[in-house]
Amino acid sequence: MLKEKKPFNSASVERVLLIGLESSGKTTLFSHLTGNHVGDEINVKGSTYSIRVQKMADGEFVDSPGIRIDDSLSNHVVKKEIERASRFILVVRGTQFYDELNQLLPLVTDQRKPFVILVSHADKMQESSKRLLRKFMLQHHLPFIVVDSRKVKEEQCANIRSFIYEQEPLTRSQLDLLTRIHLDDVIPKERIFSQNLFGYIQALIFILAIFLVPVVIAYQLSGIIQPLADQFVIHPLSESLNGQPSILKELLVGNYGLLSLGIYSFIWAFPVVVLIGFSTAVVDESGLKDRIVDCLDPPLRKIGLNGQDLVPILTGFGCNVVAVFQTRNCSYCTRTTCISLIAFGSSCSYQIGATLSLFSAAHHVWLFLPYIGLLFLGGILHTRLWYAHGTTALGGPTFIRRSFLQAPTLKGTIFRLKGVVKQFLLQAMPIFILICIFASFLNFFNVIHFIAYLFYPLLALLHLPLDAGVGLAFSMIRKDGMLVFNQGNGALLAQLSVSQLFLLVFMASTLSACFVTIWTIGRELGLKTAAGIVIRQLVTSIICSIFLFVLLFFL
Incomplete structure (x- = not known):
């Protein structure tokens, strides 16, 4: 018989886990959110991976390994950290929004824990895509934050941290809506280092x-x-x-x-x-x-x-x-x-x-x-x-x-x-x-x-x-x-x-x-x-x- 999941306990010590594919801008955002502290590198028990943890006044931020499509172990390590975390930051590149978000959502949707979606590479996105995200945020209260991960200021970081702690778990209808949002992909030109x-x-x-x-x-x-x-x-x-x-x-x-x-x-x-x-x-x-x-x-x-x-x-x-x-x-x-x-x-x-x-x-x-x-x-x-x-x-x-x-x-x-x-x-x-x-x-x-x-x-x-x-x-x-x-x-x-x-x-x-x-x-x-x-x-x-x-x- 399956054990019933315990409801989210907001009174527990906050552990905010950053999740994202490799090269999504996750580590750069971690550096901004933690005041440019590199944190403590800790080996994940039973694996070859390590995580980076930085204690903050209101909890701790955890930078997880970048998820690789061809490496099931990295996904397993992230899932282990998800079980320990109380809140999540899904870091998704706005230039490949649909594909990346739908790879990350299955990792957190059954946890019944709050999360926000940090949409990085805002400077590379089309303006129509940004407007569409703002529309979904206002009309359906979806937790989007659109940022240029390389140029986040301290005031923005403070607002982002406050926004994270204010979130409640999403409803089933909100989760279903997330999986159907399509933005235009922006593919960088291949100028050098082609595979030949x-x-x-x-x-x-x-x-x-x-x-x-x-x-x-x-x-x-x-x-x-x-x-x-x-x-x-x-x-x-x-x-x-x-x-x-x-x-x-x-x-x-x-x-x-x-x-x-x-x-x-x-x-x-x-x-x-x-x-x-x-x-x-x-x-x-x-x-x-x-x-x-x-x-x-x-x-x-x-x-x-x-x-x-x-x-x-x-x-x-x-x-x-x-x-x-x-x-x-x-x-x-x-x-x-x-x-x-x-x-x-x-x-x-x-x-x-x-x-x-x-x-x-x-x-x-x-x-x-x-x-x-x-x-x-x-x-x-x-x-x-x-x-x-x-x-x-x-x-x-x-x-x-x-x-x-x-x-x-x-x-x-x-x-x-x-x-x-x-x-x-x-x-x-x-x-x-x-x-x-x-x-x-x-x-x-x-x-x-x-x-x-x-x-x-x-x-x-x-x-x-x-x-x-x-x-x-x-x-x-x-x-x-x-x-x-x-x-x-x-x-x-x-x-x-x-x-x-x-x-x-x-x-x-x-x-x-x-x-x-x-x-x-x-x-x-x-x-x-x-x-x-x-x-x-x-x-x-x-x-x-x-x-x-x-x-x-x-x-």
Whole structure:
């Protein structure tokens, strides 16, 4: 026997849930309604998704995952949040009003809870459509609010919040009327990033610019800051600790110390995270991100991913840890594949800096471009080798968002950037600190040198110096650990040919993700899944390294 639904209790704590399809303007409206606060990101129990919650004086606002037509799990997560919420804001683009509203209404109509319909993209709508909505609002008391989501002022936000709390559940006749309202669709013109070979090339070049420009700027900035940190922070601290217990010195200012490595982590990772975060925020605000995502969705589905997975993959070139957190917005069937590709092929800021340093010290800096290209090809092989089943799980083509291109706003860009920075400082940096402590103990008790012995058979097979085993072991702790190859004033590098150098750096980059990334994957997906990703990456890296060895030395 079905349980009778409890009537809505207006005296309970108000929890206002924003619901909308991807790219409807929902997150932008959330930022305005909450005073540009990014809120607290909270994992949804039993899923890969997260929600963003901001407590207000009169309750709390919740930004739910954007609903995807081809992802039933996102719909399931939203339904779970709907059960907890007391009121709803349905965010619907006025340019595709009928289709979007009729996809959202079934989620809330059986809840008997109040809701309002925020019609976004008012600046793109036809005037006749706005007049029709005003008519229905006045004559039938339907809860419409028509706004330009990018230009909502604080006074409007206050009025919207008051309007939300004044609503009562709609009657059945009002709900039936909502499903029959037709407005003229406004379809944006397809100027760039069309789904053909030329569009794919355009999108790839644009992605390269989004990643490359911030990385180059951040690398130069970090290169200026690090010597200053050494001179004014690390060296004075090291001298002040003379005479103290060696374990204390190791923990604080050793090669992997809390202060030495922790500061380096901040110096090298933070600028890249901020600049790539700013770059992607601008692209997101302008509507270009959705165009790129839609354009590259078909080729990415052939390797078990979809266009939406591009965002965390790009973030991985700044910080793999933040990228793993961002995969919470991936589809359920692609998240593990996306994380595995990030761990294998997304060179974080430490890895990029270390490889450039090694190639430069060996006077072969030109190797960096083929190195990045090989990581990309290896990543594709890796996903095809282990996650080919994802191509069938994805099903047909994704829903096209039909995003409008527009000038990014400073407020919207800063809001998105604040979320990335908060995630780095509160989630990534604490993990870095824990790894510093762990790595310091490994280094102090010479465990690293014992781990290096495990690489001797592989190094012998590939005709590489056994001394390189220590560098491979250090690179598993963090990717710039491969700088150990440059020890002894470059004595090891001097022994290597160009082919050996290239092969050795590739192995150090791909045999395993760093401990910080593995730790984060374990926390997000569980230890069993993390172990599976590590083992698969090790196998792929060895296969690629052997193939590369044969190619370089015998062909």
